[in-house]
Amino acid sequence: MVTIKDIAQMANVSRSTVSRVLNNSGYVSEDARERVEKVIEETGYVPSEYAKSLRTKKTKVIGVILPTIQTETPSRIVTGLGKELEKHGYQILLTNTNLDKDKELEYLDLLKMRQVDGIILIATNTEPKLIKKIKQVDIPVVIVGQESEEAMCVSYDDYHAARELTSFLISKGHVKIAFIGVNETDHAVGYLRKKGFFDEMESRLLPVEKDWIQQGIFDIDSGHASMERIITDSQHQPTATIAVTDRLAIGAMSYLKKQGIQIPEAMAIAGIGASEMSQYIDPPLTTIDYQNEKAGTEAAKQILARIYSQKIQEKIILDYRLIIRNSV
Amino acid sequence: MVTIKDIAQMANVSRSTVSRVLNNSGYVSEDARERVEKVIEETGYVPSEYAKSLRTKKTKVIGVILPTIQTETPSRIVTGLGKELEKHGYQILLTNTNLDKDKELEYLDLLKMRQVDGIILIATNTEPKLIKKIKQVDIPVVIVGQESEEAMCVSYDDYHAARELTSFLISKGHVKIAFIGVNETDHAVGYLRKKGFFDEMESRLLPVEKDWIQQGIFDIDSGHASMERIITDSQHQPTATIAVTDRLAIGAMSYLKKQGIQIPEAMAIAGIGASEMSQYIDPPLTTIDYQNEKAGTEAAKQILARIYSQKIQEKIILDYRLIIRNSV
DNA sequence: CTGTTAGCGCGTTCAA
DNA sequence: TTGAACGCGCTAACAG
Numbered sequence: 001m002v003t004i005k006d007i008a009q010m011a012n013v014s015r016s017t018v019s020r021v022l023n024n025s026g027y028v029s030e031d032a033r034e035r036v037e038k039v040i041e042e043t044g045y046v047p048s049e050y051a052k053s054l055r056t057k058k059t060k061v062i063g064v065i066l067p068t069i070q071t072e073t074p075s076r077i078v079t080g081l082g083k084e085l086e087k088h089g090y091q092i093l094l095t096n097t098n099l100d101k102d103k104e105l106e107y108l109d110l111l112k113m114r115q116v117d118g119i120i121l122i123a124t125n126t127e128p129k130l131i132k133k134i135k136q137v138d139i140p141v142v143i144v145g146q147e148s149e150e151a152m153c154v155s156y157d158d159y160h161a162a163r164e165l166t167s168f169l170i171s172k173g174h175v176k177i178a179f180i181g182v183n184e185t186d187h188a189v190g191y192l193r194k195k196g197f198f199d200e201m202e203s204r205l206l207p208v209e210k211d212w213i214q215q216g217i218f219d220i221d222s223g224h225a226s227m228e229r230i231i232t233d234s235q236h237q238p239t240a241t242i243a244v245t246d247r248l249a250i251g252a253m254s255y256l257k258k259q260g261i262q263i264p265e266a267m268a269i270a271g272i273g274a275s276e277m278s279q280y281i282d283p284p285l286t287t288i289d290y291q292n293e294k295a296g297t298e299a300a301k302q303i304l305a306r307i308y309s310q311k312i313q314e315k316i317i318l319d320y321r322l323i324i325r326n327s328v
Numbered sequence: 329m330v331t332i333k334d335i336a337q338m339a340n341v342s343r344s345t346v347s348r349v350l351n352n353s354g355y356v357s358e359d360a361r362e363r364v365e366k367v368i369e370e371t372g373y374v375p376s377e378y379a380k381s382l383r384t385k386k387t388k389v390i391g392v393i394l395p396t397i398q399t400e401t402p403s404r405i406v407t408g409l410g411k412e413l414e415k416h417g418y419q420i421l422l423t424n425t426n427l428d429k430d431k432e433l434e435y436l437d438l439l440k441m442r443q444v445d446g447i448i449l450i451a452t453n454t455e456p457k458l459i460k461k462i463k464q465v466d467i468p469v470v471i472v473g474q475e476s477e478e479a480m481c482v483s484y485d486d487y488h489a490a491r492e493l494t495s496f497l498i499s500k501g502h503v504k505i506a507f508i509g510v511n512e513t514d515h516a517v518g519y520l521r522k523k524g525f526f527d528e529m530e531s532r533l534l535p536v537e538k539d540w541i542q543q544g545i546f547d548i549d550s551g552h553a554s555m556e557r558i559i560t561d562s563q564h565q566p567t568a569t570i571a572v573t574d575r576l577a578i579g580a581m582s583y584l585k586k587q588g589i590q591i592p593e594a595m596a597i598a599g600i601g602a603s604e605m606s607q608y609i610d611p612p613l614t615t616i617d618y619q620n621e622k623a624g625t626e627a628a629k630q631i632l633a634r635i636y637s638q639k640i641q642e643k644i645i646l647d648y649r650l651i652i653r654n655s656v
Numbered sequence: 657c658t659g660t661t662a663g664c665g666c667g668t669t670c671a672a
Numbered sequence: 673t674t675g676a677a678c679g680c681g682c683t684a685a686c687a688g
Contacts, residue, residue, distance in 0.1 A: 003665055014675045019667060026668095027673050044464070046441045050387065051665035053378050054680050061421070069406055075397045082397075082424045091442065093389070094422040096410045113374045114419065136372075220608055254608045277605050280548055280582045331681055342659045347683060354684095355657045379681035382664045 002045045010043070011035040022047055053115065062303060063093045063111030065104055066122040071218065071247070072275050073292050074122050077144055080296020081120060088304055090117070099218075101125065105133050112137045118303040120144060125185045140306040144299045146188045147317070152306065154299045154316045156290045158188045161320045162196030165242055165270055165288060170204055172328055174240040174268060177201065178212035180226040180248050193244045193272065212238050216248050223251020231259065239267060240328070246271035246278045246287055253281065253327070268328040284325035291318060330373045338371070339363040350375055381443065390631060391421045391439030393432055394450040399546065399575070400603050401620050402450050405472055408624020409448060416632055418445070427546075429453065433461050440465045446631040448472060453513045468634040470627045474516045475645070480634065482627045482644045484618045486516045489648045490524030493570060493598055493616060498532055500656055502568040502596060505529065506540035508554040508576050521572045521600065540566050544576050551579020559587065567595060568656070574599035574606045574615055581609065581655070596656040612653035619646060 004022075008015045013032050020028045021036045028036075039045075053059045062085055066074045082092060093116055097103035104121070111119050118140040123130070126146045134141045134151050143153040169177055179197050184190040201208050211233040216222030223243055230241065243249035249271030253263060261267055263283055271278060274289035298316055305312045332350075336343045341360050348354045349364045356364075367373075381387045390413055394402045410420060421444055425431035432449070439447050447467055451458070451474040459478050462469045471481040497505055507525050512518040529536050539561040544550030551571055558569065571577035577599030581591060589595055591611055599606060602617035626644055633640045 001665095004667095005665075015666080016668080016675060017673090020674090023667080029673060032674085046437065048382075048665055049442050050378055050381050051680090052667075054376075054382055054665080054682090055667045057680080059378065064422075069397065069403045069410075070400070072398070075403060078397055078422075079424065079426070082422070083426075091438070092422045094392075094406075094410070094420045096407065098407070098411075109374065110419070114377050220604065250605075250608055254610075257610055276548065277578075280578055281608075282582075282585055282610055329681095333681075343682080344659060344684085345657090348658090351683080357657060360658080376681055379664090380683075382666090382681080383683045385664080 002043050004047065007036065007039050007043065007045055011039045059115050059117055060089055061091050061093050061114070061116045062300075063095065063107070063114065063116040063119040064122070065095050065097060065107045065111070065119065067097050067099050067124045069094075069096055073145075073273060073290075076292035077122055077296040077299070080293035080298075081300045082296075083293075084297040084300035085304075090300075090304070099124070101127075104130060108133050108137050108141075112139055117307050118142070120299050120303060126187050127185065140303055142299045142303045142306070144295055146186075147192075147315070149315075152302055152312070152314050154295050154302060154318065155188060156295070157317050157320055158192035159196040159199075161272065161288045161290075161322075162193040162242070162244070163200045164196075164322060165272065165286075166197050166200035167204075168286075168322060168324070169240045169242065169268060169270065169328060170200070170206070172240075172268065174238075175206050176212070176236060176238040176240070177206070177208070178214070178230045178234070178238040178241040179208075180214045180216055180223060180230075180241060180243040180252060182216060182218065182244055182248075189244050197242060209235060209238075211235065216243075216251075218245060218247065220247045220251035220254070223248035224255045225251075227252035227255040231255070231261070240264075241267060241269045243269070243271050246273040246275035246285060249285055249287070249327075250275075250277060250281055253285070264326065264328050270328055274323060278323075279325070283327045286325045286328040287323050289321045289323055291320075294318065330371050332373075332375065335364065335367050335371065335373055339367045385443075387443050387445055388417055389419050389421050389442070389444045390628075391423065391435070391442065391444040391447040392450070393423050393425065393435045393439070393447065395425050395427050395452045397422075397424055401473070401601060401618075404620035405450055405624040405627070408621035408626075409628045410624075411621075412625040412628035413632075418628075418632070427452070429455075432458060436461050436465050436469075440467055445635050446470070448627050448631060454515050455513065468631055470631045470634070472623055472627045474514075475520075475643070477643075480630055480640070480642050482623050482630060482646065483516060484623070485645050485648055486520035487524040487527075489600065489616045489618075490521040490570070490572070491528045492524075492650060493600065493614075494525050494528035495532075496614075496650060496652070497568045497570065497596060497598065497656060498528070498534070500568075500596065502566075503534050504540070504564060504566040504568070505534070505536070506542070506558045506562070506566040506569040507536075508542045508544055508551060508558075508569060508571040508580060510544060510546065510572055510576075517572050525570060537563060537566075539563065544571075544579075546573060546575065548575045548579035548582070551576035552583045553579075555580035555583040559583070559589070568592075569595060569597050571597070571599045574601040574603035574613060577613055577615070577655075578603075578605060578609055581613070592654065592656050598656055602651060606651075607653070611655045614653045614656040615651050617649045617651055619648075622646065
């Protein structure tokens with residue numbers, strides 16, 4: 001391995017001089033600079049970021065913790081993060097919990113050990129022990145996708161999005177609306193979206209039957225199963241269904257099609273997330289676009305601002321957009 | 329920041345002793361060990377991986393270069409990589425080219441600078457300058473998804489997969505078969521799958537009209553556009569179409585549906601990749617499963633074996649599986 | 657069993 | 673304009 005020392009010897013200067021041309025700092029004669037650059041060119045020398053980090057205490061690495069990389073939301077966020085971080089010479093150290101909550105805590109420690117300059121946590125919950133750990137690691141952390149009063153965060157307006165979606169269905173004449181949600185420990189997706197739905201229904205004085213409310217997990221099959229329960233268990237058949245993710249909605253649609261239930265005539269359906277498939281499925285799915293990639297770039301900007309200790313806004317709530325398609 | 333030195337002082341031992349208990353190496357008295365462990369516990373000290381790496385020349389980080397994180401194939405591979413690497417205490421440094429080929433070269437350099445122990449390249453081409461760069465960086469590199477004689481690789485049997493898929497359509501009675509491919513600089517997806525198709529057609533003495541062969545890019549819309557050209561331009565209408573990816577196939581299906589062309593009666597269709605959507609689209613798509621996650625774990629095993637300089641198999645070609653569904 | 661010593665590759669004073 | 677010297681936090685001989 002070729003080091004700064006080798007370059008110095010070959011160019012007949014001291015290591016300091018090499019360091020100066022490398023970092024463009026201090027004075028260095030044109031003559032010396034040229035010799036050094038020539039040698040660097042010839043040897044293909046690349047300075048060790050590790051050694052540099054040891055001195056500068058900056059690694060230029062941002063740790064990212066995500067629940068899974070196999071769904072569109074986190075993928076888009078990471079894409080956004082990557083684009084923004086790259087501009088500033090930062091790299092991403094990726095950790096994947098595969099939906100194991102304990103690993104969120106574990107990786108927080110691990111990333112600290114790796115001396116990352118900051119951490120982006122694509123969160124699925126905001127439980128106290130997680131918040132506590134975040135404070136404890138003593139590294140800038142930005143939470144994406146969940147709102148929190150106690151940490152920096154970039155999140156979506158889940159409550160109003162769900163509410164507006166519900167309102168839209170009502171405006172289309174639906175009064176019996178079913179709802180497929182997820183566990184409420186996921187505050188954003190599980191709790192807020194559900195609350196938005198219920199509040200809107202209540203404000204319109206529309207009753208909601210118990211069997212209309214189903215809970216799935218984050219996959220297509222559970223959307224299928226949820227819709228099956230809605231259809232078979234309900235006293236009064238609803239005429240529309242809101243699912244908190246597009247995947248759940250797509251699963252629900254696949255059950256309806258299998259049963260020969262017409263969409264949207266016999267059952268309207270809407271999702272949230274603007275997945276790519278939502279526009280190609282038949283019929284195209286009404287959904288809500290959250291601009292996940294933008295959430296990623298925003299989170300990146302936040303963490304960088306924090307690292308360079310600029311004044312920052314602690315809490316960002318992004319806008320959403322209702323996409324109306326033929327499933328309703 | 330608390331360092332090994334602080335721990336040593338507080339525990340009244342030398343830094344070496346602390347290092348010994350940290351790494352469980354050499355002898356250390358029970359008494360000393362307990363004191364050290366107690367202090368570590370109290371201070372919440374975590375050793376700096378950076379400083380360690382500087383000495384050991386091992387970073388326990390694997391660089392990953394991928395073309396995009398927004399499609400299922402790379403996501404699954406990364407999931408597989410992550411699972412295997414984690415078992416061995418390795419982390420992933422992620423770089424995303426967003427399909428910009430120049431960045432593949434750039435990131436190879438960057439990862440070298442970061443002193444990663446190995447690099448996994450999820451490749452979209454095997455151009456000479458890429459291979460040259462790989463040799464030049466002098467770090468173990470494993471290519472995933474493309475076959476190469478000159479570098480370690482984990483790839484799929486694209487040729488036989490395409491051939492078998494073609495053979496299957498023929499066995500279903502189709503003789504006029506269209507093909508939606510991609511640019512052949514992508515040797516695996518563009519060249520080999522196409523060759524498999526043509527060779528099988530030829531061996532069955534089935535002619536292929538020029539307009540049956542279309543080229544798209546890696547997205548759904550271009551599958552739609554390709555099918556439109558097939559339908560509108562062809563002299564003789566084909567009765568089946570093979571698309572080299574599921575996304576292309578799904579795009580093609582969306583065009584057919586829009587035109588009211590029945591699948592599979594008027595046009596059978598098959599894809600490759602076993603995307604999640606392939607089983608939920610209507611009708612469910614016949615496709616080929618490549619076990620991408622396994623490709624990831626295999627690649628991880630390869631790179632680790634190489635790092636620990638065990639004897640390794642340079643080239644791994646994974647098996648595939650034909651999934652027959654109603655689109656044919 | 658333990659401490660001393662000597663770097664790993666680099667950036668940064670401080671003199672010269 | 674340059675180089676010597678020091679230290680970042682850690683591991684690895686080598687003595688003791």
